[in-house]
Amino acid sequence: xxxxxxxxxxxxxxxxxxxxxxxxxxxxxxxxxxxxxxxxxxxxxxxxxxxxxxxxxxxxxxxxxxxxxxxxxxxxxxxxxxxxxxxxxxxxxxxxxxxxxxxxxxxxxxxxxxxxxxxxxxxxxxxxxxxxxxxxxxxxxxxxxxxxxxxxxxxxxxxxxxxxxxxxxxxxxxxxxxxxxxxxxxxxxxxxxxxxxxxxxxxxxxxxxxxxxxxxxxxxxxxxxxxxxxxxxxxxxxxxxxxxxxxxxxxxxxxxxxxxxxxxxxxxxxxxxxxxxxxxxxxxxxxxxxxxxxxxxxxxxxxx
Amino acid sequence: xxxxxxxxxxxxxxxxxxxxxxxxxxxxxxxxxxxxxxxxxxxxxxxxxxxxxxxxxxxxxxxxxxxxxxxxxxxxxxxxxxxxxxxxxxxxxxxxxxxxxxxxxxxxxxxxxxxxxxxxxxxxxxxxxxxxxxxxxxxxxxxxxxxxxxxxxxxxxxxxxxxxxxxxxxxxxxxxxxxxxxxxxxxxxxxxxxxxxxxxxxxxxxxxxxxxxxxxxxxxxxxx
Numbered sequence: 084x085x086x087x088x089x090x091x092x093x094x095x096x097x098x099x100x101x102x103x104x105x106x107x108x109x110x111x112x113x114x115x116x117x118x119x120x121x122x123x124x125x126x127x128x129x130x131x132x133x134x135x136x137x138x139x140x141x142x143x144x145x146x147x148x149x150x151x152x153x154x155x156x157x158x159x160x161x162x163x164x165x166x167x168x169x170x171x172x173x174x175x176x177x178x179x180x181x182x183x184x185x186x187x188x189x190x191x192x193x194x195x196x197x198x199x200x201x202x203x204x205x206x207x208x209x210x211x212x213x214x215x216x217x218x219x220x221x222x223x224x225x226x227x228x229x230x231x232x233x234x235x236x237x238x239x240x241x242x243x244x245x246x247x248x249x250x251x252x253x254x255x256x257x258x259x260x261x262x263x264x265x266x267x268x269x270x271x272x273x274x275x276x277x278x279x280x281x282x283x284x285x286x287x288x289x290x291x292x293x294x295x296x297x298x299x300x301x302x303x304x305x306x307x308x309x310x311x312x313x314x315x316x317x318x319x320x321x322x323x324x325x326x327x328x329x330x331x332x333x334x335x336x337x338x339x340x341x342x343x344x345x346x347x348x349x350x351x352x353x354x355x356x357x358x359x360x361x362x363x364x365x366x367x368x369x370x371x372x373x374x375x376x377x378x379x380x381x382x383x384x385x386x387x
Numbered sequence: 388x389x390x391x392x393x394x395x396x397x398x399x400x401x402x403x404x405x406x407x408x409x410x411x412x413x414x415x416x417x418x419x420x421x422x423x424x425x426x427x428x429x430x431x432x433x434x435x436x437x438x439x440x441x442x443x444x445x446x447x448x449x450x451x452x453x454x455x456x457x458x459x460x461x462x463x464x465x466x467x468x469x470x471x472x473x474x475x476x477x478x479x480x481x482x483x484x485x486x487x488x489x490x491x492x493x494x495x496x497x498x499x500x501x502x503x504x505x506x507x508x509x510x511x512x513x514x515x516x517x518x519x520x521x522x523x524x525x526x527x528x529x530x531x532x533x534x535x536x537x538x539x540x541x542x543x544x545x546x547x548x549x550x551x552x553x554x555x556x557x558x559x560x561x562x563x564x565x566x567x568x569x570x571x572x573x574x575x576x577x578x579x580x581x582x583x584x585x586x587x588x589x590x591x592x593x594x595x596x597x598x599x600x601x602x603x604x605x606x607x608x609x610x611x
Contacts, residue, residue, distance in 0.1 A: 209594045212551035247555025321556035321563035
């Protein structure tokens with residue numbers, strides 16, 4: 084069996100995978116990416132390079148992915164629908180594949196009004212489900228969105244998608260996941276999980292429809308570094324659900340970093356027990372150096 | 388074909404008065420309003436045109452006259468009406484149009500010897516929810532697909548134009564972009580649930596054919 088990527092191989096071999104996030108810098112210094120990636124190197128199987136997340140201009144996810152490839156690491160390149168139409172998106176999929184990118188994760192993208200260029204025109208020519216389907220057809224059928232044929236080499240991409248088990252309306256979230264799978268998603272990274280009850284309920288529904296057999300699911304983990312961050316996540320970040328008990332623990336903690344670390348450990352240990360979850364995706368925002376001890380603490384070290 | 392009715396219309400917003408006086412630059416000005424949409428939006432009806440005249444005169448700007456077109460986007464009608472004001476217009480260096488972006492362009496097609504200044508910003512094609520309250524309803528995308536979404540349009544009402552929604556950002560039924568705005572996808576889902584037609588959402592909606600919004604730059608009765 085040949086695999087499109089190391090990530091696909093590990094998941095197919097039923098390893099519980101760990102991916103981490105490497106946010107590119109607001110500038111073109113490659114060391115900003117290299118330093119973070121070096122820190123995470125032995126604690127992660129693949130590395131997400133975000134695409135101008137929160138609509139703030141940063142080094143491109145393609146550039147960042149190439150830097151990782153040159154370090155011998157496997158990127159998960161993110162692509163959002165906000166800034167490019169179907170011509171540019173398909174072109175960049177080909178470009179990335181030609182450079183050796185093997186995993187791409189497709190998202191709608193944060194609306195431009197949240198970022199540092201709120202006056203920009205959002206493109207939104209296609210949505211994330213349509214884009215996933217376009218890339219699946221490029222890979223499997225050798226055709227572009229227009230049905231025009233790909234003439235030299237199809238992009239053999241392991242297709243990722245995001246899912247938010249916590250957003251409104253809750254009873255439609257698994258339906259939408261299924262739609263992403265039907266469109267062509269091979270793996271899923273979820274929104275940061277804090278509300279375990281809700282996540283278990285979501286996964287029950289996922290398993291009852293056998294969706295965990297059709298797609299690999301990586302649960303999102305974002306360690307809370309401070310009370311301020313917990314407040315931001317709880318009250319301001321759309322689609323994140325931080326339950327009251329974790330919020331209060333952060334509020335009452337004498338050492339907030341330690342409390343945030345402990346909560347992350349608890350979450351991962353509980354998530355590992357949930358059937359149908361195939362790994363975790365750690366986004367340690369401005370706190371990458373916590374990842375090694377976190378991965379060790381939850382017995383996911385060494386990586387395969 | 389008629390875009391304008393009293394229930395759905397082109398919504399405009401008054402431009403900042405100081406910005407307008409700068410553009411007028413103390414030159415003599417003729418003011419044009421519109422009897423339809425701009426009247427209902429209170430941006431370019433007779434009342435607003437008279438108010439504008441007074442305000443400009445207070446700034447020592449010479450207002451050579453004014454007229455309300457019926458409506459401003461009707462080329463031949465405008466020509467006929469504006470003929471009666473030929474003398475006033477010939478004394479003007481600026482024409483301030485308090486109508487939509489279409490209305491002011493129709494005027495610039497007719498009056499070529501003076502600078503046409505749009506006096507409003509055109510926002511959207513929308514519905515009158517109640518007196519003085521409007522909401523965007525149509526993007527004029529050239530290919531209406533509301534039938535797929537319980538008669539509710541995500542093209543004009545979802546800020547990310549998601550056709551396979553909802554995204555992961557809605558909370559308490561509101562859009563992540565604006566807490567005052569209903570998430571259109573939650574409206575669609577609630578409506579489909581009521582109708583027992585949730586199955587409609589199982590189908591992946593293909594990318595939209597945006598060429599339809601470009602295809603018609605001009606249409607005649609026979610095309611419609």
